[in-house]
Amino acid sequence: GLLVTTCGLLRHRPGGGGAYWVDSQQKRYVPVKGDHVIGIVTAKAGDVFRLDVGGSEPASLSYLAFEGATKRNRPNVQVGDLIYGQFVVANKDMEPEMVCIDSSGKSSGMGIIGQDGFLFKVSLGLIRKLLAPKCEIIQELSQLYPFELVIGMNGRIWVKAKTVQQTLIIVNILEACEYMTAEQRKQALAKLSGN
Amino acid sequence: SLSPGDTSVLAGLYGPAEAKVSKELPDRAALEVLLRPKVGLPGVLERSREQLLRQTCEAVILGVLHPRTAISLVLQVLSDAGSLLSCCLNAACMALLDAGLPLATLFCGVTCALQPDGTILLDPTAQQEQEARAILTFAIASSERKVLMASTKGSCSVEEMQQCLVAAQRAATTIFQFYRDSVRRRYSKC
Numbered sequence A: 001g002l003l004v005t006t007c008g009l010l011r012h013r014p015g016g017g018g019a020y021w022v023d024s025q026q027k028r029y030v031p032v033k034g035d036h037v038i039g040i041v042t043a044k045a046g047d048v049f050r051l052d053v054g055g056s057e058p059a060s061l062s063y064l065a066f067e068g069a070t071k072r073n074r075p076n077v078q079v080g081d082l083i084y085g086q087f088v089v090a091n092k093d094m095e096p097e098m099v100c101i102d103s104s105g106k107s108s109g110m111g112i113i114g115q116d117g118f119l120f121k122v123s124l125g126l127i128r129k130l131l132a133p134k135c136e137i138i139q140e141l142s143q144l145y146p147f148e149l150v151i152g153m154n155g156r157i158w159v160k161a162k163t164v165q166q167t168l169i170i171v172n173i174l175e176a177c178e179y180m181t182a183e184q185r186k187q188a189l190a191k192l193s194g195n
Numbered sequence B: 001s002l003s004p005g006d007t008s009v010l011a012g013l014y015g016p017a018e019a020k021v022s023k024e025l026p027d028r029a030a031l032e033v034l035l036r037p038k039v040g041l042p043g044v045l046e047r048s049r050e051q052l053l054r055q056t057c058e059a060v061i062l063g064v065l066h067p068r069t070a071i072s073l074v075l076q077v078l079s080d081a082g083s084l085l086s087c088c089l090n091a092a093c094m095a096l097l098d099a100g101l102p103l104a105t106l107f108c109g110v111t112c113a114l115q116p117d118g119t120i121l122l123d124p125t126a127q128q129e130q131e132a133r134a135i136l137t138f139a140i141a142s143s144e145r146k147v148l149m150a151s152t153k154g155s156c157s158v159e160e161m162q163q164c165l166v167a168a169q170r171a172a173t174t175i176f177q178f179y180r181d182s183v184r185r186r187y188s189k190c
Helices: A124-131 A136-144 A164-176 A182-194 B044-060 B084-099 B126-131 B158-187
Strands: A009-013 A019-023 A036-045 A048-052 A059-062 A082-089 A097-099 A111-113 A118-121 A147-151 A156-161 B008-018 B030-036 B069-079 B107-114 B120-122 B134-141 B147-154
Touching: A036 A156, A059 A082, A118 A164, A124 A136, A124 A147, A136 A147, A136 A164, A136 A182, A147 A164, A156 A164, A164 A182, B008 B084, B030 B044, B044 B069, B044 B084, B044 B147, B069 B084, B084 B107, B084 B134, B084 B158, B107 B158, B120 B158, B134 B158, B147 B158
Parallel strands: A059 A097, B030 B069
Antiparallel strands: A009 A019, A036 A048, A036 A082, A048 A059, A082 A097, A082 A111, A118 A156, A147 A156, B008 B069, B107 B120, B107 B134, B134 B147
């Protein structure tokens, strides 16, 4: 038989064979293979780095899992750095493992996230909304100020704009998007661009 | 935060998080329940209630999906005007729902007070609890209204217990409808 285990909205995608899934709102992340996440380096243990990804265990990242890394040419990763990578091993029985290269060996945007910027945490539901194709929130924000944005599936977002004040404004809008409706958001952005 | 009448309990759920090596279980999640009374330090009564809550929650949480992790449930009593244990059970279930933890079934808590003349009162106040001959608390599951936990204080006959159980199962339907409405309100904002 079929058992529903989480509460949420039942969604249906008619394309292909059709798919049904339950869309639930959570804040706690559980590592899933293939997810792109932002991790914080907590320790260097020999050849692997330990990263905090917000799950129940720290993930491991080998120093060879970067583009162009060899035994002689090690990546410059310090404790406290932010890394954007994806999971290659993530199940309930083993410690999760991350890499910063994709299957062809290219980094495709993954790796160490640069200096400055601001990291904050939101719920997983908001992340899925932001990562949906043609997300209105991101388009409207990009008309406000230019900024760099990294979204991790573990609920973490990193933002960097030209000045600290602009960065904080974008952070506050993204955090508030969770509870605002579309009209309230448009009003808030109109007020800010008017200033 | 859940309050039937004037009894109010605040529940917070954390997990699945990293477990201490001494507490982790190799095949399932380790559940820990902490019940803090409104005044004073937690005593023996709180400890026994914590164990009842823990065993009920362990029966519904699918712990095998998260081995070697720890799930912590913290309950703070804000006000107590009777039926405290069933209020804690309801708060615990809503916290589990809100956190999105995988559950096999929902559960709710119902308290019955058996008065000296034999009538059954549901969700008694503190005054009614004092006067009652026996107080029975049941944790009822949402699938087929099965009994997950039964706790009795005082003495009653087997038939009276059966009658209280039937009344509690009927009352459980109202509580599950309340869960559904609360969750619907929450998801309507998405």
